Amino acid sequence: MSRRPxxxxxxxxxxxxxxxxxxxxAAAASLMALxxxxxxxxxxxxxxxxxxxxxxxxxxxxxxxxxxxTRSHTPTVESLIFDMISLDYHHxxxxxxxxxxEQAREDAMKEAGYLVLVDGSIPTRDGGIYSTIAGVTxxxxxxxxxxxxAAVVSIGTCAAYGGIPKADxxxxxxxxxxxxxxxxxxxxxxxxxxxxxxxIPTVITGVLAHYLTFxxxxxxxxxGRPTMFYGDSIHDRCYRRPFYDQGMFAKxxxxxxxxxxxxxxxxxxxxxxxxxxxxxxxxxxxxxxPIESGHGCIGCSEPDFWDAGSFxxxxxxxxxxxxxxxxxxxxxxxxxxxxxxxNRAKKGAAKSGHETATLKDLEK
Amino acid sequence: MSASLDKGVAVLKEMxxxxxxxxxxxxxxxxLCAEACLFYTETGDPKYTPIHKLEPLRRIYEQEYTLLGRLxxxxxxxxxxxxxxxxxWKELVYNSCTLCARCSLVCPVGNDIVYMVRKFREGMAVxxxxxxxxxxxxxxxxxIGSPMGVKLPAVQAQMKxxxxxxxxxxxxxxxxxxYMVMLSSMEIMNFPEYLGAIAxxxxxxxxxxxxxxxxxxxxxxxxxxxxxxxxxxxxNRIVEGAERLKVKTVISPECGHAYTALRWDGANLIxxxxxxxxxxxxxxxxxxxxxxxxxxxxxxxxxxxxxDPCQLGRRGGVVEQPRNLMNMVTKDFVExxxxxxxxxxxxxxxxxxxxxxxxxxxLEVFKIKxxxxxxxxxxxxxxxxANCRIVLEEGLEHYQMDIPVxxxxxxxxxxxxxxx
Numbered sequence: 031m032s033r034r035p036x037x038x039x040x041x042x043x044x045x046x047x048x049x050x051x052x053x054x055x056a057a058a059a060s061l062m063a064l065x066x067x068x069x070x071x072x073x074x075x076x077x078x079x080x081x082x083x084x085x086x087x088x089x090x091x092x093x094x095x096x097x098x099x100t101r102s103h104t105p106t107v108e109s110l111i112f113d114m115i116s117l118d119y120h121h122x123x124x125x126x127x128x129x130x131x132e133q134a135r136e137d138a139m140k141e142a143g144y145l146v147l148v149d150g151s152i153p154t155r156d157g158g159i160y161s162t163i164a165g166v167t168x169x170x171x172x173x174x175x176x177x178x179x180a181a182v183v184s185i186g187t188c189a190a191y192g193g194i195p196k197a198d199x200x201x202x203x204x205x206x207x208x209x210x211x212x213x214x215x216x217x218x219x220x221x222x223x224x225x226x227x228x229x230i231p232t233v234i235t236g237v238l239a240h241y242l243t244f245x246x247x248x249x250x251x252x253x254g255r256p257t258m259f260y261g262d263s264i265h266d267r268c269y270r271r272p273f274y275d276q277g278m279f280a281k282x283x284x285x286x287x288x289x290x291x292x293x294x295x296x297x298x299x300x301x302x303x304x305x306x307x308x309x310x311x312x313x314x315x316x317x318x319x320p321i322e323s324g325h326g327c328i329g330c331s332e333p334d335f336w337d338a339g340s341f342x343x344x345x346x347x348x349x350x351x352x353x354x355x356x357x358x359x360x361x362x363x364x365x366x367x368x369x370x371x372x373n374r375a376k377k378g379a380a381k382s383g384h385e386t387a388t389l390k391d392l393e394k
Numbered sequence: 395m396s397a398s399l400d401k402g403v404a405v406l407k408e409m410x411x412x413x414x415x416x417x418x419x420x421x422x423x424x425x426l427c428a429e430a431c432l433f434y435t436e437t438g439d440p441k442y443t444p445i446h447k448l449e450p451l452r453r454i455y456e457q458e459y460t461l462l463g464r465l466x467x468x469x470x471x472x473x474x475x476x477x478x479x480x481x482x483w484k485e486l487v488y489n490s491c492t493l494c495a496r497c498s499l500v501c502p503v504g505n506d507i508v509y510m511v512r513k514f515r516e517g518m519a520v521x522x523x524x525x526x527x528x529x530x531x532x533x534x535x536x537x538i539g540s541p542m543g544v545k546l547p548a549v550q551a552q553m554k555x556x557x558x559x560x561x562x563x564x565x566x567x568x569x570x571x572x573y574m575v576m577l578s579s580m581e582i583m584n585f586p587e588y589l590g591a592i593a594x595x596x597x598x599x600x601x602x603x604x605x606x607x608x609x610x611x612x613x614x615x616x617x618x619x620x621x622x623x624x625x626x627x628x629x630n631r632i633v634e635g636a637e638r639l640k641v642k643t644v645i646s647p648e649c650g651h652a653y654t655a656l657r658w659d660g661a662n663l664i665x666x667x668x669x670x671x672x673x674x675x676x677x678x679x680x681x682x683x684x685x686x687x688x689x690x691x692x693x694x695x696x697x698x699x700x701x702d703p704c705q706l707g708r709r710g711g712v713v714e715q716p717r718n719l720m721n722m723v724t725k726d727f728v729e730x731x732x733x734x735x736x737x738x739x740x741x742x743x744x745x746x747x748x749x750x751x752x753x754x755x756x757l758e759v760f761k762i763k764x765x766x767x768x769x770x771x772x773x774x775x776x777x778x779x780a781n782c783r784i785v786l787e788e789g790l791e792h793y794q795m796d797i798p799v800x801x802x803x804x805x806x807x808x809x810x811x812x813x814x
Binding site for chain 2 (some may be wrong): 365369373376377380381383384385386387388389390391392393394
């Protein structure tokens with residue numbers, strides 16, 4: 031391969047029309063909450079781009095993130111994004127196997143400036159022997175891959191925060207990419223965390239499109255997540271929020287409240303403490319998201335979500351005292367109203383019984 | 395002679411309204427009102443803490459209008475208010491409160507404590523626990539027409555005296571005049587200069603004015619003793635007089651509580667709006683000043699200070715006007731500490747000066763005024779309330795301080811530019 035084709039050339043070769051490409055750019059712009067006027071800019075940037083080399087490393091993971099990506103709902107978006115990058119190594123998706131596959135990775139790493147995508151956490155205990163690929167530990171492979179990388183995207187909660195492999199008691203000493211950098215175990219590069227178990231496919235592609243268009247890391251929150259997708263909590267954007275505000279909660283999964291679609295807070299919904307785009311972007315071709323299917327958010331895009339107590343325990347204020355408080359309030363209000371009537375009567379009687387005071391009334 | 399505890403308690407039940415309930419409920423017992431009260435700061439005795447002066451009223455509120463209070467009364471935990479107790483509270487409610495409202499001003503939760511003292515006096519008076527001095531004053535006002543027993547002939551004699559001295563005719567019962575000028579008995583008996591000053595100022599300003607033969611007395615002892623029914627009778631005289639003469643504005647004299655009674659309480663007492671405006675004489679003078687109708691010449695060169703009457707400054711909001719007027723005629727005007735709405739009372743307002751039982755305490759708490767005066771080194775004291783004036787004079791005499799006290803209206807009149 032003497033010269034990498036540009037994205038436009040690549041798309042033309044695959045029979046994708048210019049129109050379809052522009053539609054993708056418009057979708058990408060809206061996804062990233064950019065003004066519509068940015069779509070042509072995206073098209074221009076992406077069109078001229080020599081497809082950047084991307085190495086996808088899968089470590090201690092369940093392949094759910096890749097599954098999520100490949101079941102993506104807007105085919106143009108996801109397929110196009112993959113047409114725009116040169117996915118030189120992805121051991122689940124690539125056709126090559128064995129030595130040829132590893133050769134592809136090593137070749138891709140020769141030219142600096144590639145993007146590393148990681149899914150899965152990295153075991154560190156006992157020299158990292160708990161997960162190896164072609165006899166190389168995940169830790170060593172990440173170390174080598176990062177040496178000449180421009181940036182790394184941690185796809186999924188495992189890569190971003192350690193996820194389920196890191197859950198107590200963490201037998202493999204699993205760590206996130208960021209944690210390894212912080213401890214100096216791998217070279218430090220810019221990191222974008224795209225957590226979720228799995229992450230929303232359009233969020234994965236949206237982050238990549240942003241990086242490719244602007245050539246820089248998007249604005250991140252304190253946990254390294256792009257604020258354009260992780261800026262709001264599920265709770266803030268939840269369509270059941272009005273029920274929460276009115277104190278209307280489902281108490282069990284089959285009671286009337288549940289059937290009427292009331293708030294799942296008391297059934298353990300972690301929406302208030304979870305930041306992700308599920309409530310707006312939704313899943314499965316925009317069909318729904320967990321709360322819409324009747325189950326509370328489990329908080330999968332937050333660090334240590336697996337160890338944060340039961341998915342079915344309310345975040346705070348268990349149901350019983352709430353009932354008690356309500357009845358106490360009602361009783362208090364009733365007594366108050368009763369008292370006010372009695373007091374009114376008493377004051378009224380005092381008033382109507384008023385005898386105009388005269389000078390005679392001043393002395394005994 | 396029909397005052398009784400039952401009558402007093404019945405009146406207090408009637409007096410306890412939503413503001414009083416919310417004040418008692420929101421008191422946080424911080425004690426800031428004590429530091430604001432001259433009776434506490436000058437004696438150091440905690441019984442003078444303003445909110446404590448209302449203790450029997452608070453108990454009646456709790457026992458009559460709260461659930462816990464009723465239960466406590468039922469099982470004997472909360473004792474009913476007795477005649478002896480009210481008699482003991484007489485000193486706190488009448489002798490050691492001038493209704494100056496400094497406590498209301500500083501209360502961090504906004505409790506209008508003086509409003510409650512005023513209401514508490516309603517019950518105290520009809521249960522026979524008002525001081526004799528005040529009973530005498532209100533009796534004379536109702537029966538004779540003035541707390542000092544001044545009758546119309548005395549006013550007419552002063553009118554003649556002022557007419558001779560100034561050469562200006564003093565109008566009486568002139569229908570359709572713009573202003574109806576009120577007097578306080580003290581101005582009739584002790585400070586006749588006031589009437590002369592008004593005559594000169596009105597002449598210069600070219601305004602029509604009149605006295606009223608049926609309503610010359612502005613003071614209202616009914617407000618001080620705390621009996622609204624009597625206060626209403628007194629206010630009604632003025633309202634009838636002013637409406638008979640069809641005047642536009644009634645001018646409250648240099649008297650603090652007369653201003654409060656007429657300006658703020660009066661319309662509520664009679665239950666309808668007035669057909670005329672009520673202004674304090676200082677408001678009128680400052681209005682003349684701003685319209686260029688008040689022309690003065692020359693300046694006092696001795697160091698002078700101004701004592702804000704509580705009802706005028708703190709309760710009435712007339713704070714800027716006296717300063718404007720002072721600056722017209724003085725070169726060395728100095729402010730005491732806490733001027734304007736934070737002023738310290740002379741110690742004799744709210745009926746205290748008419749109450750012989752309170753005299754010793756009144757002179758004791760005058761120490762605050764004495765200190766304030768000494769701090770600024772003023773040689774003359776100016777004020778705008780005849781009651782403040784007499785209390786200040788007595789206090790200064792008691793502490794052998796040679797500082798004259800003058801009324802601001804007279805001071806202005808002395809500097810009026812002669813007609814061209």
